[in-house]
Amino acid sequence: MVRFNGVSKLWRRWLRHPRPAGRLLRWTAIQSSLVLLLCLFVAGASSLPWLLKPDLQPGALAPFNAIAPKDALVQDSTALEQRRSTLVARSVVQVLDPDQTQALKLRLERQLSELQQVSESGSAARVGPVNLNADEQVWLEQRSDQDRFAWDNVVRQAANRMLSQGLVSTLAVDQLREAAGLQLQGDAIDNPAARSLAGKLLVSSLQGSSNLRTDPNLSKQLIEEQLTKQGIPTIDVRKGDLITRKGEPISPQAYDVLDFFGKVKREPQPLIWLGRFLEALVACGVMLLVMRRERPGLEVRHALLALGLLLLAQLAKLWFQSTVSPLAVLVPPTLILTEGLGTGCGLAWMAIAALIWPLPVNGLGHGRLLIAVAVATTGGVIAGRQRSRGQLLQLAVLLPLGALVSQWVLLQLQPFTGWRLWGSLNPGLDELSTDALLLGLLLMLSLLMIPMLEGSFGLLTRARLLELADQERPLLRRLSCEAPGTFEHTLMICGLAEEGARAINADVDLIRTGSLYHDVGKLHAPDWFIENQKDGPNPHDALNDPEQSAAVLQAHVDEGLKLAKRHRLPRPIADFIPEHQGTLKMGFFLHKARQINPNIEERRFRYHGPSPRSKETGILMLADGCEAALRSLPPDTSEAEAKDTVRRIVESRQQDGQLRKSGLSRSEVELVVQAFVKVWRRMRHRRIPYPIPSRPRHSA
Structure with a gap:
């Protein structure tokens, strides 16, 4: 069997290219089967209009000689369309x-x-x-x-x-x-x-x-009235007339006569239908691959949401046919996917939905589809930068207004530019306003659905991240009350991690929210962690069992994942809980255990992992290791000494292989080190010593 190692290597490298960096999820066989089944549904809906294509077409070579079996008057569709086009130009009411x-x-x-x-x-x-x-x-x-x-x-x-x-x-x-x-x-x-x-x-x-x-409506009525007065153009066919000769091209008039006598069979055309079916199926596959490249942590439910919206778009096109509004079909789903999965995923969906449009946009011309694509692209780019639901609400108002104004301007410029974006009959302002109003209503409905989709499909929007970062949320409030030392430690790490993420253009909102929840598992036993111990005894001293103490440390990860599931934290946030510890050694308890048994296995004193699989969790691991060291530096420590301390901790993590899957490059790690020292310099700023007045003495 021939193997193309270079192509295979290039393919894996392209698919795993982190943008943004993140883990590449592997779907199970059942999950992949569900995705494939939905892709088949989308391809079937998209190719349905070509399922019953006529076996003959005007201009094709006739496969047989055809003789008229009887006298007949056949409607001449070509002449009718030409007459209609002529009347449109001069039948304006x-x-x-x-x-x-x-x-x-x-x-x-x-x-x-x-x-x-x-x-x-x-x-x-x-x-x-x-x-x-x-x-x-x-x-x-x-x-x-x-x-x-x-x-x-x-x-x-x-x-x-x-x-x-x-x-x-x-x-x-x-x-x-x-x-x-x-x-x-x-x-x-x-x-x-x-x-x-x-x-x-x-x-x-x-x-x-x-x-x-x-008035477009009255113009259409006038055209139909004039057609009725002038009469429908017909073809006078006599019995025995030769309709087509085998091997000669079929004229439009001959095709109308053949269709009238039932010689044109509308039966399933496997090759035509198969071509359209495979085209749509490949388009779905390309969309998923692009989305997985843009978002390596793409979950199955994310893919099912994108394919479900694509299937709804195809069904809407089939149901409403030429009266469908491309604005209503393309813009709201693009906005939803952009908010939940990112701008790249939203635009990829929009491009595929426009490319596999099953029927031509009749009625008002193909320009409607082009305008809808432009509006959807603009909305997707802008929505990817929004940080609150209020800004999205403004966008839901401005997009329909922008679509209305732009279409009206293009309509006014049409006589000067010669563009025929709406076909032969231009829409009126009332039709454009109806389209804009429908788009506005659907965008409002989409904004109402986004919070429900966040929970059902695991979407993580900017607004959701900011809401989860609210320190008045029950889980964070409980952490600040029951484990105040851990909470202060969390806030310190949050400042370090934010600055590190900002230095390399990572996701600052994600790392801020993930940092706040990374140690919530310590709520199961706050007194077993030194930052929450005041003047009382250390429970680990009374336990006097290094392996049991290591189990307590691992438990804060396991219990944190349970709390994240109970409070329905999104997976990208829950991933910070195990990945900030990775598979690090519990060095203190390993040392104590080897004092008792020098041959004890090191793996018993390592966290279960996994190691960081994104830049954000990698930065948090480094911040978690450097926070205590930076805070314990003497007041007279120089910036070079602080940087050397941070670099030693970072290098130990690198040598231990903890950052191998994070996607952090050497240059990015150096920028993170400098950012940590910058935060330390802010924390250690000098203050003026204020005199404290002595207490007044009371005379006897």
């Missing part, structure tokens, strides 16, 4: 726009007001809304208030009649002047100067403006 009509009326009122100001100024020759001739100036200066009110009402009524008939912005000025004159003929304006001035004012107010807008 426009209706009055109330907002634009009101704006034109307000413009007329402003010009009437300006004209009155010219009249009141005593100089009708000054610049006004329109140019006045000599007769118009005389009439304007001599008119009374009663004449002004009557004249203004006549102008308003004429404008209302013109606006109610609809105004086109491209109407020539002469035509608009003629229309204004016709509207003023029946009104009681005897003075020719007053009539000409009214016509000028109407032209000035309405020129270059329109109060019409396109």
Whole structure:
């Protein structure tokens, strides 16, 4: 059997490449079978539209000679589609726009007001809304208030009649002047100067403006009515006519006739369906591999969640078909997976969901899918940086608004750019608003579901991490009350670990929360740990059994895992409990045991592990080992001496093989050492000695 060792090595290296660093979980056979089964469901749903493909297609070579068995009138689908496309270009129904009509009326009122100001100024020759001739100036200066009110009402009524008939912005000025004159003929304006001035004012107010807008629904109705009036194009077939000749291409008209006579069989086409099925199945596999590379600790339930959302997306596409909203299908799941698994996983899901779209996006064009992908990508990138549920709520409002505005802008630019993102019939603002509203509602629903998904699928969002780090939570509050020494030790380690993680761009929120819970297992017997012992005796001295004392130390790990399970801590947080100790030696009790029995096995005095499998747990192990040493340094210790102390502890961990699986490089370890010394320098800052006043003496 030929083995490609280089390819196999490269594959394992790519899959295990830590980004971010973390352990690579191995799924059991049952778990892998569940994932594969769900992948098959997704592939089946995606390939379903191709399951019953016709065996003949227009343009394909005819496999047989076909003769018309009888006379028939067959609908010509190609001619019908061409006629429909032609009608779309010239069958646009426009209706009055109330907002634009009101704006034109307000413009007329402003010009009437300006004209009155010219009249009141005593100089009708000054610049006004329109140019006045000599007769118009005389009439304007001599008119009374009663004449002004009557004249203004006549102008308003004429404008209302013109606006109610609809105004086109491209109407020539002469035509608009003629229309204004016709509207003023029946009104009681005897003075020719007053009539000409009214016509000028109407032209000035309405020129270059329109109060019409396109109504998509009425346009569609008009197209269907015109098709009905013109008649459906048909093909007149006579009995005995040759429809197709074997080996010649099938024309669209011949295909319609063959379909009419039942010669086109819609039976399962295994090859076409198999190709689509395998395409979707491979896409699911690629998505899972990318997600495991982005998140090496990807659990089975995470994979099942991603595949379940992908299956729901496919079913929604099949159910709603051409009316489906790509925004509603792609954006909410992307946001959920980005929050729970990271930006890379969310964008990988979105890319696969868009690539295996089972049917073309009819109705409003393929541009809807492209716009949805752009909005989902933007939302995924932004959501990956959010740190609270309040920020996510803002995003759930801003994304639909951004989608609405961007689509409206693209729609307005379409005549200039030539882009046909929506196909042959553009959507109206009401349709775009409906899509945005639906997206907003689904995003709100997704935000409500995220806390439930966190518990059910083990998702760890930023908001969840910050909530778990609240020191008023019951488990942390109990630790501070029942084991105050351990709690103070935890806070010190938390400061060291945070600075170390920040120095190498590790997950600061994760290491902060994990540090707070790493020693909760000491709650089972707080007095057996020296930081909680005050002035009383040490229970280990009374026990006088090194192996039993080592068992107590191991128990704080085992009991910590039990508490983590009882309080439903996410697995990445629970992993800090055993991994911060790894398989370290319990050196003090091993030394005592060898004083009694020099041949005792070392493995009895090692923690059960596992050793750190991520950068964050590796940093915590180093912080746990360095905290006591740094705190016990004398006040006059120099920074170089402190760094040397930390480096010796770190090197001992490295030599013991504890950091082998953590993904920490030598340069990152050095940055962590410098960060620890930086925190120590902050803790050991100098203070001014304040004088303490002596107690006053009381006279006898």
